[in-house]
Amino acid sequence: MIEVVQQVEAFAIENDAPKIDTLVLQIGELSSVVPEYLKKIYPMAIEHTLLEATKLEIEIIPGNGKCKVCKQVFNLLKTNGICPQCAGTDIELLSGKEFFIKEIICFDADDKDT
Numbered sequence: 001m002i003e004v005v006q007q008v009e010a011f012a013i014e015n016d017a018p019k020i021d022t023l024v025l026q027i028g029e030l031s032s033v034v035p036e037y038l039k040k041i042y043p044m045a046i047e048h049t050l051l052e053a054t055k056l057e058i059e060i061i062p063g064n065g066k067c068k069v070c071k072q073v074f075n076l077l078k079t080n081g082i083c084p085q086c087a088g089t090d091i092e093l094l095s096g097k098e099f100f101i102k103e104i105i106c107f108d109a110d111d112k113d114t
Ligand SMILES: [Zn+2]
Pocket: 067, 068, 069, 070, 071, 072, 083, 084, 085, 086, 087, 088
C-alpha cells in the first residue's frame, strides 16, 4: 500500500501537484491483496503525504478462467478452479490477479458526485 501511495505521489508531483480527491484501485479477487485491509490501512498510509485526506475506491476484478478443454469461461473462486461444464482442471487464467492504479480523480475533474 505504501508503494501505491508513493507512486501516486510521484504522479502528483510530475503533474504539478493537482489536488487529488479520490484514488481508484483495481484489484483482482485472486490477488493476495485484501480490499478491506487496504481500506483500513489507507488513512495511515497517506498521513503526512500529498494524498492526505484523499479517498480510496476499490474496484474488484472477478477471477475468471477459461477451460482449455471446452472453452467455457467461468469464475474460478465460485468453482474452486474446476470447470463447471466438463469438470476439467486445465484452466487458463484470464483475470483476477490485477493490482492497478486505475484512476486518480482530481478536484478539477468532472464532478463525479452523484
Ligand atoms: Zn471445461
